[in-house]
Amino acid sequence: MSAVTDTAPAPRAPQPRGGLSQSVTDSLVIAKRNLIRMARIPEMVIFGLIQPVMFVVLFSYVFGGSMSIGGSLDPERYREFLMAGIFAQTVTFATAGAGAGIADDMHKGLVDRFRSLPMARGAVLTGRTLADLVQTALTVVVLAVVGLLVGWRVHEGILKALGAFALLLFLGYAFSWIGALIGLSVRTPEAATSGGLIWLFPVTFVSNAFVDPTMMASWIRPIAEWNPFSATVQACRELFGNPGVVQSDAWPMQHPVLASLLWSALIIVVFRTLAVRKYRSASI
Template sequence: MTSLAHTAADAVTVTRRNLIKIRRVPDLLVFTTLQPIMFVLLFAYVFGGAIGEQNTGIDYKEFLIAGIFAQTVVFGSTFTGFSLAEDLQKGFIDRFRTLPMSPAAVLLGRTASDVVNNLISLLVMGLSGLVVGWRIRSNPLDALGGFLLLLLFAYAVSWIMALVGLLVRTPEVVNNAAFIVIFPLTFIANTFVSPETLPGPLRTFAYWNPVSSVTQAARELFGNTNPQFPPPDVWPLQHPVVYSLLWSAAVLLVFVPLSVRQYQRTTSR
């Protein structure tokens, strides 16, 4: 218990350090929130007329926002890998190594602070969505569940990015590698269009893509669905909350120990 208490205390300290960095370098937060706002405006007013209600069954702005949420928190999780690689490059990890602290504390603090960053992004996007016409049509408890599910999934992905950051150790390469993987992952999904509009292989990928299930779960929890346009008859989209939780749990079970082990290897060199 003492070891767990010390790890938790160290993680809180690292989290505070990372949040102070965001406060002192507000440009990080500004550019993090500008991108989702740009996507909201771009898809709502430029592409919304072309995609439209005929393909989604509801007002496109209500269809869109959950997809923007999912894409943004997944992209936001890449900040974990970028920051760890930057700390390695600048020698901060070497300083942590000289302190009597748990190896897991650095990673726990890093991923926890990025949850706060994603939470701020969701708040900004939610306000932007309300401005363009998005509305939550469910009860407050379901809506809260939608936001928590998005944050949980992003937290799981941040552990994948933590491992990438520890392996690559160069912020620029982390950004490039993450973009190459995450960009198609968030677009070959139901984030912006119905999967039914995609060609065969891409449609199948979109059906089983966890980003699709998180997006579908958020739409259902926000009440942004139309019973006359049910989701495709595939298990992940018929049970999106369960599928998203299973994915999040599996990623955490695999990548938390892998990241901690890689951190120990990296700091022992």
């Protein structure tokens, strides 16, 4: 007499649900989770607000009297010139925080727990970047108030100003995908923070954010004018009606709004694809 043994099939890993609507739902769930976490740790938001406010005050009152804008050394004119650059710098510097947050989730094993659930693979990263976008928008609002206090003004109406802020947030969201890729590529949050900042300094300073590119060396001026960061700054100055709009033959400087949209869209397409691919391979 022989015994027959039934072998139970091995459990299958949960399969991610498909469909655009499901991906959107999963992304919003992750975004909500990250926003709740930010609310429970308010110092994350507070420290994120302090740095850009310090930049506004320091650049306005330390360098304002020594910077020539359109041949004038007027400090008030420089403050209006400055704010578009500070806005753009603030939304792009949020990249470092996005990378550090994703690296921290990876380090703690949270991403592996998300991976065990039947959810869209890109939702974890999309939700994280959306939550960072909300925090960035809050920072921009506070920064605008500080700018008004130091003398910055909008001269082209509220609709164009809202368009400028939309371009800024679009740029910030695009750069957050670069931060996501960096966060997935390093082992610790500290390394993600360093890696997220080291490349941002040349991007923001080799631009039209703080000085007129016509004052730069001839070999570096084209780099500044074709910098995606510069296109957004130029567009914001036009839409705000602020001084310092660069007169240049470079296409991005002649069509800054369109150039800003195209650059940001291209960055999102490229780096979201790379980040999602890295997420899948890093989580296996």
